[in-house]
Amino acid sequence: MGSGRGSVPADILLADLGLVPRLCYNIFSFPSKGIYCEAEVIIQLSWIMSDTLKLFENELQIGALLFLTIVYTIRIIWLLRFKAREERTHAEGSASRGVGYSLMNIAMPWAMESTRRKPGFYAQFVIFHLGVAAAIAATFIIPYAPRLFEIRAVVRVFQGSMGAAFIVGIFRFARRLRTPALRLVSTADDYISLLLMILFFAAGVMAVPNTPWKSEWPLIFFFGLTAFFLVYVPFSKIGHYLYYPFARYFLGKTLGHRGVMPRQRRLIRDGTEDGQGSRSWH
Amino acid sequence: MRRKKIQASGIVNAPLETKSQVKARQDNLGSVAEGRLRTYDPSADNVRKFLDLLAAKITRPLVVSLTACVHCGMCAESCHYFLVRPDDPTMTPVYKADQIRRIFKRHLDWTGRVIPWWVHARRPKDDEDLNRLKNIVFGTCSACRRCTLNCPMGVDTALLVRFTRGLLTELGIVPEGVFNVSRDQWETGNQMAVTEADYLETLEWMKEEVQVELGIADVDIPVDKPDCDFLYTINPREIKFDPRSIANAAKVFHFAGESWTLPRWGWDQTNFGLYSGDDALGGYVARNVYEAAERLRAGRIVISECGHGYRSTRWEGYNWAGFDQKIPTESVVVTLERYLQEGRIKVDPSRNPEPVTFHDSCNIARSGGLVEEPRRVLKKVCADFREMVPNRTENYCCTGGGGLLSMVEYRPLRLEVARIKADQLRATGAKLVCTMCHNCIDGLTDVIKHYKLDLRVVQVLDLVSKALVVPSGEMAARS
Numbered sequence: 001m002g003s004g005r006g007s008v009p010a011d012i013l014l015a016d017l018g019l020v021p022r023l024c025y026n027i028f029s030f031p032s033k034g035i036y037c038e039a040e041v042i043i044q045l046s047w048i049m050s051d052t053l054k055l056f057e058n059e060l061q062i063g064a065l066l067f068l069t070i071v072y073t074i075r076i077i078w079l080l081r082f083k084a085r086e087e088r089t090h091a092e093g094s095a096s097r098g099v100g101y102s103l104m105n106i107a108m109p110w111a112m113e114s115t116r117r118k119p120g121f122y123a124q125f126v127i128f129h130l131g132v133a134a135a136i137a138a139t140f141i142i143p144y145a146p147r148l149f150e151i152r153a154v155v156r157v158f159q160g161s162m163g164a165a166f167i168v169g170i171f172r173f174a175r176r177l178r179t180p181a182l183r184l185v186s187t188a189d190d191y192i193s194l195l196l197m198i199l200f201f202a203a204g205v206m207a208v209p210n211t212p213w214k215s216e217w218p219l220i221f222f223f224g225l226t227a228f229f230l231v232y233v234p235f236s237k238i239g240h241y242l243y244y245p246f247a248r249y250f251l252g253k254t255l256g257h258r259g260v261m262p263r264q265r266r267l268i269r270d271g272t273e274d275g276q277g278s279r280s281w282h
Numbered sequence: 283m284r285r286k287k288i289q290a291s292g293i294v295n296a297p298l299e300t301k302s303q304v305k306a307r308q309d310n311l312g313s314v315a316e317g318r319l320r321t322y323d324p325s326a327d328n329v330r331k332f333l334d335l336l337a338a339k340i341t342r343p344l345v346v347s348l349t350a351c352v353h354c355g356m357c358a359e360s361c362h363y364f365l366v367r368p369d370d371p372t373m374t375p376v377y378k379a380d381q382i383r384r385i386f387k388r389h390l391d392w393t394g395r396v397i398p399w400w401v402h403a404r405r406p407k408d409d410e411d412l413n414r415l416k417n418i419v420f421g422t423c424s425a426c427r428r429c430t431l432n433c434p435m436g437v438d439t440a441l442l443v444r445f446t447r448g449l450l451t452e453l454g455i456v457p458e459g460v461f462n463v464s465r466d467q468w469e470t471g472n473q474m475a476v477t478e479a480d481y482l483e484t485l486e487w488m489k490e491e492v493q494v495e496l497g498i499a500d501v502d503i504p505v506d507k508p509d510c511d512f513l514y515t516i517n518p519r520e521i522k523f524d525p526r527s528i529a530n531a532a533k534v535f536h537f538a539g540e541s542w543t544l545p546r547w548g549w550d551q552t553n554f555g556l557y558s559g560d561d562a563l564g565g566y567v568a569r570n571v572y573e574a575a576e577r578l579r580a581g582r583i584v585i586s587e588c589g590h591g592y593r594s595t596r597w598e599g600y601n602w603a604g605f606d607q608k609i610p611t612e613s614v615v616v617t618l619e620r621y622l623q624e625g626r627i628k629v630d631p632s633r634n635p636e637p638v639t640f641h642d643s644c645n646i647a648r649s650g651g652l653v654e655e656p657r658r659v660l661k662k663v664c665a666d667f668r669e670m671v672p673n674r675t676e677n678y679c680c681t682g683g684g685g686l687l688s689m690v691e692y693r694p695l696r697l698e699v700a701r702i703k704a705d706q707l708r709a710t711g712a713k714l715v716c717t718m719c720h721n722c723i724d725g726l727t728d729v730i731k732h733y734k735l736d737l738r739v740v741q742v743l744d745l746v747s748k749a750l751v752v753p754s755g756e757m758a759a760r761s
Contacts (some may be wrong), residue, residue: 079342082341082344085341085342085601087601088607089600089611090610112431113431113676114360115434117359121356179355181364181371181377182355182371184372185374186353187402190352236393237352237353243346243350243435246350247346247435247437251430251438254343255651259651260650263675
């Protein structure tokens, strides 16, 4: 074992040179039989991965993704089988602008009283979903662009996102248990989905350093959970992102047509003359 | 973790009253005999019928609103019921919507059909369950759509409530008041059972009143006059309780030099189908108006100040009736604004010196898109206009919306949750609250009486009429 710089068997180097994907390690410690060299080395990461981990990172994910795609396709076909609403009136506004506004509504916390009055809750929403995005991105980066996670800062950003989302998830779970109004409507699906997400974030935090030579279990756990999610999500509340564009589309289309959306007009909160308020929104 | 005790409203146990339904059957009313107006049949398999209707009538936007909810609870504090009863979790919009959502999930959705307990999916067991559902969707929601605009997912809870009401209406499982008004509208073409004789007499009376008031003999309230610029449609409440609003309209139209008419038939722009969820009734009433406009070759349809009437006639009615809109259809407030902009009428705001605030009707602001038009008019005709907070599409319901004024069994809860409106009104310091909705007039009047507020309810036309400056030519003719 070398100290400071890593050591790899020379035959491994020879066997893997020129293959992709490759990782460049200059600090590397790998216990194995054979000749060790102290050098900057290029190896194929897949060499050091067990067959189980390879299966979890690749075939299993692809199979689960395929399943998700098929289920979502069937789901969308199912949804489109229900009759649409026919509009026979002249427009006052613009349906397309209404749809655009409605879809972007989530990025405009000032547009809704519910998010304006609860900036903390909105921040939680942002953090939670950034964590989701980071976790999903990690499931693609680890097998297909692993060099990105060689950059320590990137790993820290991903870990920070998912760690923060993990904490928000715990807050959300506590809120769901603590608030009578939420408890009354919460289903097993609501609780389990949230717990699974919390677990997913924790798994993501452990997996993104992507160091199978230290231990494969964080990666196997993360990818196992990902595959489970891909199969589970279409049947759970986590699949809400599939319905989000539809729901906001229909609302925006109807209210955009009527001129209710986009809301171009000023909202006065302090009751002063239009345009004179110290806190107003456009 | 300490759990708060749930203090649920007892309203969900209000019994189903069917005296009016029994009488309607005994009287063999045409609408009942022809199956347009449904009555409750306790011997029928109403649960099965409900489920079949659900599957047959559900539309894509409804399915999306039923599947998209994530139970985040963001809607709770947008609802005046929950704001006043924060310890009652059955008052949240999400709980109310979940009552139909769980049935949908059990009957039509994937997960709920396979593992119902996982998502709280459940079919109603019997008529008692359907009655409880009736009390929730009719008694604890004014369908104001405030929660819809505050839902991050875009779930249209008000649409779900109306849909559920419609299914129950098909079974006759409705509050007695809803049945009575629906019956009157089916039977007489207007929701207050105004006879043609009463209608014409009241118009004649108002014409004479305006003629005497102005001293001008040629002020007219024409009926069934063809080829006018517009067909004016009104709320039967104007005939029965508030005919001055027709007189005010006639006065303003006269000075604006307008060519207008009321129809002999098809004059009721209100539409109880919006409240009961009965699209067939909605289509029938709206079609009466559209056909009257066609018959008289009117250039446009003008709707008097009424929230649900505006929404029904301007927006929903064309779709319910399957009638393509051919001519412009507008609120009389838009007409008034046009007169002011074009200088067709002159007004003096000093004639309305009292502080005035404006209450946005839910159906007009959140479902109709008219928010600035009444304000622009009021700022021209009032000396002291002040906003209430929140306002426009964020304003609170008068608490009498959704047909609740006709449902006496829910009145105590309605007045209790009206506290939020009372506080909002009181904070303005205004002496007059103006609204462009007849339903809101009654709703706000109830709030004012119940909470002993020093306020009076007026409409835009009242204030415009009061501010109206009679042209010098007319003055000369009078003298």
